[in-house]
Amino acid sequence: MRDKKSLETLRQEIDSLDDQVLDILNRRAGLVMEVGKLKSASRGDFHVPSREREIYERLTARNQGPFPNAGLKSVFREIISASLALEAPMKVAFLGPKATFSHLATMQHFGYSAELVPQKSIPAVFEEVEKGRATYGVVPVENSTEGVVSYTLDMFMESELKINAEVLLEVHHDLLSRTGRIEDIKKVYSHPQPIAQCRKWLEENLPNVPLVDVASTAVAAQIVSEDYTAAAIASELAATMYDLKLVRTRIEDQVNNFTRFLVIGKKLTERSSDDKTSLMFAVKDEVGILYRMLEPFAKRGINLSKIESRPMKKKAWEYMFFLDLAGHVSDPVIVEAIEELKQCCQFVKVLGSYPRAK
Numbered sequence: 001m002r003d004k005k006s007l008e009t010l011r012q013e014i015d016s017l018d019d020q021v022l023d024i025l026n027r028r029a030g031l032v033m034e035v036g037k038l039k040s041a042s043r044g045d046f047h048v049p050s051r052e053r054e055i056y057e058r059l060t061a062r063n064q065g066p067f068p069n070a071g072l073k074s075v076f077r078e079i080i081s082a083s084l085a086l087e088a089p090m091k092v093a094f095l096g097p098k099a100t101f102s103h104l105a106t107m108q109h110f111g112y113s114a115e116l117v118p119q120k121s122i123p124a125v126f127e128e129v130e131k132g133r134a135t136y137g138v139v140p141v142e143n144s145t146e147g148v149v150s151y152t153l154d155m156f157m158e159s160e161l162k163i164n165a166e167v168l169l170e171v172h173h174d175l176l177s178r179t180g181r182i183e184d185i186k187k188v189y190s191h192p193q194p195i196a197q198c199r200k201w202l203e204e205n206l207p208n209v210p211l212v213d214v215a216s217t218a219v220a221a222q223i224v225s226e227d228y229t230a231a232a233i234a235s236e237l238a239a240t241m242y243d244l245k246l247v248r249t250r251i252e253d254q255v256n257n258f259t260r261f262l263v264i265g266k267k268l269t270e271r272s273s274d275d276k277t278s279l280m281f282a283v284k285d286e287v288g289i290l291y292r293m294l295e296p297f298a299k300r301g302i303n304l305s306k307i308e309s310r311p312m313k314k315k316a317w318e319y320m321f322f323l324d325l326a327g328h329v330s331d332p333v334i335v336e337a338i339e340e341l342k343q344c345c346q347f348v349k350v351l352g353s354y355p356r357a358k
């Protein structure tokens with residue numbers, strides 16, 4: 001009896017706090033709508049990754065618990081996502097179909113209030129944003145075990161879109177089926193990459209079961225939703241979407257399997273407390289050029305986090321370089337370094353400065 005009363009009292013107190021949270025959320029929404037009006041008048045960007053980063057960092061530093069920081073981030077992601085939808089309806093194109101890792105990355109960045117529109121290909125995501133049918137696009141750019149997604153890099157050769165943010169997604173592969181029983185599995189479907197990433201687990205646990213490559217993990221889940229003897233390697237989101245049971249979770253051979261995605265939009269973004277800048281350039285064909293192109297950064301102590309080369313499609317044996325460096329494109333040292341780089345380049349293009357994903 002006593003216990004019940006204390007449970008009731010606790011719940012009453014929780015209700016009263018929830019009422020306060022609700023009132024505060026609505027007061028916050030009122031302020032955000034005023035921000036939205038100011039931005040409409042000044043034609044400013046509604047989505048400001050640097051401001052979002054500042055909010056997350058300020059609150060996680062302030063948080064003394066017991067509410068966990070990971071939960072705090074998810075709560076505020078949804079608050080900001082809903083706020084953004086109040087300022088302007090937000091359409092985000094991503095590399096579909098639904099329930100793929102690109103979909104998960106897009107949800108991780110934009111939350112549940114944005115309208116997420118799946119596209120058939122990476123060029124289609126670029127086109128949706130270029131034509132203004134979507135405000136932003138999300139495309140994969142590299143995987144920690146499989147390397148770069150060259151399709152995405154190649155698109156920047158033709159497109160004027162800018163990188164507005166990066167999203168790091170920890171990739172876990174789950175084995176899904178209708179029955180949830182490993183004994184029922186006579187075939188495994190997935191995209192070739194997840195199959196490769198789970199090869200050891202499959203050999204040990206399903207040694208004689210045929211593996212079938214399909215176009216995406218979502219297609220695999222869809223096939224399996226109609227076949228009780230098959231399993232798919234896909235995400236937990238695919239299990240929810242296609243009503244499948246988890247046979248085993250996290251069957252990837254490699255721990256720390258991350259995929260990096262880029263958020264692309266029409267404008268450059270404001271600085272945050274910790275930015276990265278991506279550049280693309282083509283060098284002149286001269287002796288010592290590889291050394292000279294890195295010198296402007298090395299002598300100013302600018303940290304380079306990645307360099308990639310891609311063949312230029314129009315000319316054989318000529319290469320385009322993609323460089324990621326620490327800092328914002330408006331930092332004086334970076335302005336100087338880019339000016340110096342231009343002297344040994346046929347052209348230099350700034351792809352964007354954006355908050356470093358953590």
Ligand SMILES: O=C(O)C(=O)C[C@]1(C(=O)O)C=C[C@@H](O)C=C1
Pocket residue numbers: 032035036046047048049051052055079080083084087
């Ligand atoms: O501060 C802004 O610029 C806002 O639009 C408000 C807000 C928020 O909810 O706090 C919403 C969207 C932006 O991406 C960043 C922050």
